[in-house]
Amino acid sequence: MLTGGPSTTESVNKVPFLADVAVVGAGPIGLAIAWRCALRGLRVVVHDPAPGSGASAVAAGMLSPVAEAYFGERHLTGLLLASAARWPAFADELTEASGADLGYRTEGTLMVGLTADDLAEARRLWAYQQGLGLPVTPLRPTELRDQEPALAPRVRGGALAPTDHQVDPRLLVPALRTAAQRAGAVLVPQAVGHLSEVDARVTVVTAGCGAAALTGLPVRPVKGQILRLRAPGGAAPGFRHVIRGYADGEQVYVVPRADGEVVLGATVEERSDTTVTAGAVLRLLRAGVDLLPELAEYDLVETVAGLRPGTPDNAPILGPLPDRPDVLAATGHHRHGIVLTPVTADLITDLVTTGMADPLLTPFDPGRFVAAAPDPSSAAGPGADGSGEKGGGRVAGPGPDGSAGHGTGWRAAPGAADVGGADRTTEEDRWS
Amino acid sequence: MLTGGPSTTESVNKVPFLADVAVVGAGPIGLAIAWRCALRGLRVVVHDPAPGSGASAVAAGMLSPVAEAYFGERHLTGLLLASAARWPAFADELTEASGADLGYRTEGTLMVGLTADDLAEARRLWAYQQGLGLPVTPLRPTELRDQEPALAPRVRGGALAPTDHQVDPRLLVPALRTAAQRAGAVLVPQAVGHLSEVDARVTVVTAGCGAAALTGLPVRPVKGQILRLRAPGGAAPGFRHVIRGYADGEQVYVVPRADGEVVLGATVEERSDTTVTAGAVLRLLRAGVDLLPELAEYDLVETVAGLRPGTPDNAPILGPLPDRPDVLAATGHHRHGIVLTPVTADLITDLVTTGMADPLLTPFDPGRFVAAAPDPSSAAGPGADGSGEKGGGRVAGPGPDGSAGHGTGWRAAPGAADVGGADRTTEEDRWS
Numbered sequence: 001m002l003t004g005g006p007s008t009t010e011s012v013n014k015v016p017f018l019a020d021v022a023v024v025g026a027g028p029i030g031l032a033i034a035w036r037c038a039l040r041g042l043r044v045v046v047h048d049p050a051p052g053s054g055a056s057a058v059a060a061g062m063l064s065p066v067a068e069a070y071f072g073e074r075h076l077t078g079l080l081l082a083s084a085a086r087w088p089a090f091a092d093e094l095t096e097a098s099g100a101d102l103g104y105r106t107e108g109t110l111m112v113g114l115t116a117d118d119l120a121e122a123r124r125l126w127a128y129q130q131g132l133g134l135p136v137t138p139l140r141p142t143e144l145r146d147q148e149p150a151l152a153p154r155v156r157g158g159a160l161a162p163t164d165h166q167v168d169p170r171l172l173v174p175a176l177r178t179a180a181q182r183a184g185a186v187l188v189p190q191a192v193g194h195l196s197e198v199d200a201r202v203t204v205v206t207a208g209c210g211a212a213a214l215t216g217l218p219v220r221p222v223k224g225q226i227l228r229l230r231a232p233g234g235a236a237p238g239f240r241h242v243i244r245g246y247a248d249g250e251q252v253y254v255v256p257r258a259d260g261e262v263v264l265g266a267t268v269e270e271r272s273d274t275t276v277t278a279g280a281v282l283r284l285l286r287a288g289v290d291l292l293p294e295l296a297e298y299d300l301v302e303t304v305a306g307l308r309p310g311t312p313d314n315a316p317i318l319g320p321l322p323d324r325p326d327v328l329a330a331t332g333h334h335r336h337g338i339v340l341t342p343v344t345a346d347l348i349t350d351l352v353t354t355g356m357a358d359p360l361l362t363p364f365d366p367g368r369f370v371a372a373a374p375d376p377s378s379a380a381g382p383g384a385d386g387s388g389e390k391g392g393g394r395v396a397g398p399g400p401d402g403s404a405g406h407g408t409g410w411r412a413a414p415g416a417a418d419v420g421g422a423d424r425t426t427e428e429d430r431w432s
Numbered sequence: 433m434l435t436g437g438p439s440t441t442e443s444v445n446k447v448p449f450l451a452d453v454a455v456v457g458a459g460p461i462g463l464a465i466a467w468r469c470a471l472r473g474l475r476v477v478v479h480d481p482a483p484g485s486g487a488s489a490v491a492a493g494m495l496s497p498v499a500e501a502y503f504g505e506r507h508l509t510g511l512l513l514a515s516a517a518r519w520p521a522f523a524d525e526l527t528e529a530s531g532a533d534l535g536y537r538t539e540g541t542l543m544v545g546l547t548a549d550d551l552a553e554a555r556r557l558w559a560y561q562q563g564l565g566l567p568v569t570p571l572r573p574t575e576l577r578d579q580e581p582a583l584a585p586r587v588r589g590g591a592l593a594p595t596d597h598q599v600d601p602r603l604l605v606p607a608l609r610t611a612a613q614r615a616g617a618v619l620v621p622q623a624v625g626h627l628s629e630v631d632a633r634v635t636v637v638t639a640g641c642g643a644a645a646l647t648g649l650p651v652r653p654v655k656g657q658i659l660r661l662r663a664p665g666g667a668a669p670g671f672r673h674v675i676r677g678y679a680d681g682e683q684v685y686v687v688p689r690a691d692g693e694v695v696l697g698a699t700v701e702e703r704s705d706t707t708v709t710a711g712a713v714l715r716l717l718r719a720g721v722d723l724l725p726e727l728a729e730y731d732l733v734e735t736v737a738g739l740r741p742g743t744p745d746n747a748p749i750l751g752p753l754p755d756r757p758d759v760l761a762a763t764g765h766h767r768h769g770i771v772l773t774p775v776t777a778d779l780i781t782d783l784v785t786t787g788m789a790d791p792l793l794t795p796f797d798p799g800r801f802v803a804a805a806p807d808p809s810s811a812a813g814p815g816a817d818g819s820g821e822k823g824g825g826r827v828a829g830p831g832p833d834g835s836a837g838h839g840t841g842w843r844a845a846p847g848a849a850d851v852g853g854a855d856r857t858t859e860e861d862r863w864s
Contacts (some may be wrong), residue, residue: 229710264710278661278696279728282717285710296711303732 019045021352022200023428024214025193026051028169029330029337031176031205032345033352035097038183045200046180049191052173054208055337058226058306060103060255060263061172063087063339066134066166067109067244070125075363076315077132080336082360083343087165090342097182098174103168103257109242110148111159114267114290118246119156126159133373137162150239152293166242169338195327202352206327208309211331217317218369219332221272221307226265227288228302229295237262238294247287254288254295262298263287267305268335274305310334311369318344318364319357328352329366366405451477453784454632455617456624456646458483460601461762461769462638463608464777465784467529470615472785476707477632478612481623484605486640487769490658490738492687492695493604495519495771496596498566499541499676502557507795508747509564512768514792515775519597522774532607533598535689541674542580543568546588546722550678551588559590567595577691582671598674598687601770627759634784636760640741643763649749650801651764653704653739657712658697659720660734661727670726671693679719686720686727694730696720700767706737742766750776750796751789761798762782 021037023030025123026048038044065080091104111126113119129136137160144151144158151158181187192198205211212219231237237256244253248365255263267280281303289296311317311332321327330348333340347358452470455462457737458480470476497512512526523536544560545551561568569592576583576590583590613619624630627646637643644651663669669688676685689694699712713735721728743749753759762780781789
């Protein structure tokens with residue numbers, strides 16, 4: 001589609017665009033795309049009045065394709081794994097480009113169950129994950145304590161996901177911003193109210209929940225409340241793994257940072273406010289302290305709520321809008337925005353520069369939410385994703401979970417018919 | 433001692449003082465004394481770099497002489513009752529003088545027990561309070577629900593203390609400041625590092641925990657963590673009484689304000705830091721939600737810790753320093769600073785202006801912490817409290833609980849020998 005150099009933005013008989021690529025939304029996804037595109041020599045402008053102020057400002061930063069491999073989400077799991085595999089090189093390159101520490105840690109993730117009921121629930125998921133061939137190693141109680149002595153004696157059992165890592169989103173975003181700017185991307189600290197305000201050959205909408213108003217895509221806010229604790233006296237936390245657990249039916253994760261911070265989250269609520277509620281804080285603290293008693297002695301330094309960009313099938317929306325091949329969506333990452341940053345940036349950048357869509361993107365095409373158009377004339381021309389499928393005009397192709405679409409307009413939840421599909425996943429959603 | 437008019441500050445052959453009265457510490461106690469003294473025509477200067485930033489900024493503002501009548505604290509209970517009796521007129525006068533609302537509410541206090549064990553513990557205290565002739569009315573479960581339908585069905589029983597009221601300390605302090613300034617008191621926003629820096633005929637030390645460094649009095653910080661919640665959507669809380677409860681052995685209070693705020697407190701910790709800990713927030717929220725389930729839906733708007741000025745016998749220190757009759761202490765109010773504001777202000781003002789100490793003050797004289805001086809020559813002259821007892825030179829007079837003193841120097845805990853004395857009281861301490 002686009003290659004480097006200023007001349008590419010000028011076509012015959014056409015006023016040249018101000019930029020080759022406009023990125024709307026400076027969260028990690030948008031900044032990473034801007035960085036990657038700028039590295040290819042494209043003129044990139046990023047629009048955001050408050051970079052990094054969305055879901056990433058709240059997210060824990062788990063890179064957990066294994067622990068987050070849920071029933072009925074095979075395509076999504078594939079994308080998560082592909083992105084997690086890119087993370088080590090991505091982190092190296094970004095650290096080099098920005099000169100900033102990302103808080104990238106590779107100690108792995110322990111998945112645990114507090115009670116016998118919790119453990120039974122957890123084991124069902126671990127069996128599913130093992131069935132996919134993912135690296136999940138059940139541990140005997142003594143092995144679990146050897147791995148993490150800080151776990152409560154009550155914890156009944158656990159499993160290790162050694163390849164599930166973490167990064168600190170609050171370090172990641174400034175690093176991406178630095179790298180993007182050093183590569184030549186220009187940040188414009190203004191909001192975009194309508195896509196017509198954007199002057200670029202290709203527009204990439206990475207506005208999280210804001211993508212709904214800009215594109216009409218079915219992105220909705222999914223509230224998450226999350227806590228930040230700090231080990232007393234400036235010490236490091238007394239545990240080194242990310243801990244993900246079921247505790248008396250409550251699901252939590254506990255993410256230790258090298259600087260003593262511990263992230264404890266998160267609720268999943270179909271609400272669009274960002275108030276912190278007493279009940280949510282109570283449930284998170286109770287579950288966290290039940291799993292790791294030493295947390296009771298930690299300082300509670302932040303209680304906050306954010307809004308994840310959720311989609312009907314819990315999978316991201318990646319690719320050209322059905323009726324606007326010059327507008328690419330890269331949104332709806334829900335609880336997976338941080339882990340999906342490298343693969344999203346690379347594949348969207350490929351799409352921008354070559355016009356070819358990697359097959360990995362196919363299940364996440366925006367067109368999956370468009371049913372047969374009542375009036376065919378309203379369908380736009382062919383998509384620009386190179387996947388061989390039309391964008392706007394196509395009749396509900398397969399969704400991320402292989403389900404067929406029905407109905408008209410935006411489809412509500414293509415994965416809902418799957419075994420253990422959308423409904424189940426929603427209750428297991430967590431910030432990633 | 434002092435009467436109104438500028439001439440009173442000039443004695444023969446003496447350089448006149450800058451002020452008649454210097455008040456060191458602009459919390460509610462200091463500001464109320466300043467207001468009262470200024471009303472009597474005295475020239476008053478109040479020193480504080482940050483008025484109202486001490487314990488009162490955190491306190492809940494319960495006016496609870498009945499619910500806080502504990503075993504072995506008869507003198508303190510007497511003072512609490514005397515002050516609570518002054519509150520209605522004090523509130524009226526202050527509202528008139530300041531033009532400000534104080535959040536003064538008279539719906540009364542419900543004392544409850546969650547479990548059978550909690551109720552047994554509570555009933556023992558209610559019986560003690562009734563034995564003192566205090567207005568405590570045990571309620572049948574149906575009566576309890578009639579009074580407060582928002583209480584959890586699990587709550588086993590309760591009693592009403594109809595005369596225990598509340599005020600909002602965050603409204604009280606600005607109102608007192610306005611009233612004091614309107615009456616002519618001058619606020620100097622500077623810290624006093626040493627009493628020699630103060631230029632006044634009489635100095636009143638109302639510096640809370642800071643009184644220790646200024647006077648050598650045994651005032652120590654007692655940490656309290658406390659939460660502020662808010663009913664959702666700007667509504668008023670779904671209950672109108674102050675609720676004080678035992679919940680699975682945890683003691684909490686829940687104070688509803690007319691504007692929707694709910695104060696939930698408080699821990700009592702022998703610590704001098706002001707960090708908020710996960711464990712404390714967990715315990716407070718758990719107990720609060722157990723008693724009043726609707727609190728789970730409330731916004732959690734503030735988590736904060738403050739330092740109460742504690743004393744060895746949990747009673748305030750009111751009167752002249754043993755060796756400095758020109759320096760009056762009014763500190764050590766611990767969890768009772770708000771309720772004790774009117775009586776402290778009135779009696780200290782009387783002491784300043786007449787030199788006569790009300791008998792109510794006798795048990796709270798600073799001299800109670802001074803044992804027999806090893807060298808009699810080091811003892812200062814007669815105190816100025818008019819109580820007929822010497823200040824510095826006296827040999828350990830009766831403490832607030834009638835106990836005798838022993839040892840040398842500051843006595844550690846005069847009330848410790850009482851039945852159910854200091855030890856027991858400490859574990860029942862709460863912000864008042």
